[in-house]
Amino acid sequence: MSRxxxxxxxxxxxxxxxxxxxxYLSMRVGGLSFHQExxxxxxxxxxxxxxxxxxxxxxxAGVRVGRVQSIALDKDSRARVGLDLRGDLQxxxxxxxxxxxxxxxxxxxxxxxLGGDDKLLKSGDDISLxxxxxxxxxxxxxxxxxxxxKSE
Numbered sequence: 001m002s003r004x005x006x007x008x009x010x011x012x013x014x015x016x017x018x019x020x021x022x023x024y025l026s027m028r029v030g031g032l033s034f035h036q037e038x039x040x041x042x043x044x045x046x047x048x049x050x051x052x053x054x055x056x057x058x059x060x061a062g063v064r065v066g067r068v069q070s071i072a073l074d075k076d077s078r079a080r081v082g083l084d085l086r087g088d089l090q091x092x093x094x095x096x097x098x099x100x101x102x103x104x105x106x107x108x109x110x111x112x113x114l115g116g117d118d119k120l121l122k123s124g125d126d127i128s129l130x131x132x133x134x135x136x137x138x139x140x141x142x143x144x145x146x147x148x149x150k151s152e
Contacts, residue, residue: 041082044080083127091127095115096130115129
């Protein structure tokens with residue numbers, strides 16, 4: 001069987017296309033992207049973030065609108081979470097941020113419930129209404145050990 005330069009070139013193109021597809025899928029699964037979200041940076045303070053991680057999704061009505069950019073401890077020993085949202089969003093000042101879990105044991109993400117205030121948040125502002133994560137282990141511990149006893 002003789003070698004054909006056209007066939008070798010075609011096989012090389014298929015191999016390169018396959019490698020490019022694997023690289024693209026790896027980056028998508030890992031949550032990496034080549035573009036910025038859009039530039040609306042908001043902050044929210046939580047008492048408990050559970051298993052929330054940087055690059056977790058931020059959603060409004062189930063639609064991904066951004067990601068968690070940073071998580072740090074503020075001076076009041078609360079978790080300060082930076083949210084990188086799409087720049088075209090108009091977020092009212094009375095918006096609520098909640099940490100929720102997808103499914104029973106899934107990843108945690110932040111869900112925003114938009115308010116009805118006429119005043120809009122600007123980049124760098126704080127979301128003042130937050131709902132911390134529910135830690136499943138704590139709930140089970142309270143149920144099993146009865147540590148949540150009412151005083152009479």
